[in-house]
Amino acid sequence: MGAIFEDVEIGQEIPRLVKGPITTAHIVRWSAAMENWHRIHFDWHYATQHDGLPDVLVNGSWKQHVMIQLVTDWAGETGWAWKIAFRFRGMNLPGETLTAWGRVTGKEERGRFGVVDLEIGLRNEQGAEGTPGTARVVLPRRGGPPVPYPFDPAVLAG
Template identity: 45%
Template sequence: MAEQVFYEDVEEGLSIPDLIKNPSKRQLVKWAAASGDFNELHYDKDLATSLGFPDVILHGRLKAAFLGQLITDWIGDRGNLRKLSCSYRRNDLPGQELTCRGRVTRKYVQNAEHIVECEIWTENPQGEQTTPGTAIVVLPSRG
């Protein structure tokens, strides 16, 4: 894991290190089992194509969980994820690389906590943002 990031290390506009995911159909089935979301759209290609999709699609919440990992990988053991929001704007397909990205939008101290706000998103191979969102984290301070 990377070294601990501190509040003093970040500034507005800073990019969060990319997290690259390569979700497979097997991973979608694992997520279905772990989450109890057994909507066939995520593992039955016949159903997916009959509904007009090119293949089964990723669960929105799995993409939210990927964005959660993007943040926890970055903020380390001493950082705290407080809030994560995202919307599932475009569908993503298994077998395609999905890049999770983020950028710091604001930092401030409130009630003695060192708070950092970020915009976050997943990006498909075409460079389109498929799951835009935001995150709020608390980082440790060197002060």
Template identity: 55%
Template sequence: MSQASNNAPVFEDLRVGDDITALVRGPITTSHLMRWSAAIENWHRIHYDLPFATEHDKLPGLPVNGTWKQHFLVQMMREWLTPAGWLWKIDFSFRKLDVAGSTLTAWGRITALEERDGMGYVTCEIGIRNQDGQESTPGTAIGVLPLQQGKVVPYPYPDAFASHDA
């Protein structure tokens, strides 16, 4: 898959089925979870107190914060699309608990390409898998790229507040 000199993908070179650049993080430690919890001021004990999480709440370990998973998927898409394009929409579902000690991979694959209103819309299947290949956070995302290399999607993106069923 071609990348422009600024590292953004070139819409005209993309194909359905192409993988997008994955991100890998881990193993996720208790310190990572505590730092994230502090940054977002989420002081629920399940993210740092192992006996509480496992004995009181009967969890298999300290869970990775849902907001961290959200950030991870958005980061993957933004790093792949920018600086020429924008992440337009993202949707995902927390289906399985990921816990401290896991190594997580955010991944994506192009499922549709559409030219509309002078822009290239890239629909992707996305998700987060653990080191055992188990999917915990499946979803979809739509990025917008310019149709001509060297251009950028305007900011603010004019379609950002439009009502489309994309």
């Protein structure tokens, strides 16, 4: 199912998404799937000796995927992850366990639907926030229709 607009409260946390511990094998598989052959993701010697990094790095595109999964899992099949934005502010390394989190910061009724604003992020087990961001989610109202797929923002007008 998914979240219902009337059940959402400002300040409410959405269910977290935990990934890890991340291994070098996870990073290499993601790099291969994305055809991202930058050596900082798989060549330890290059990453540490040439670029001066502490280790190979978790891919930014993987972190992006986790953030989107967090929001879409919460929105469910009847909601829509409308907008998402974040910044890569920190490196993540093999061995870390990463937790995607979100908190409701605003909500408004828009016609037959509700729009919910979220603060989101991705933290390692030490609590270091490496990927802060925001999201905007369209949710169905209790007793109302699911958000149409594909989503057209024009449905919010009426």
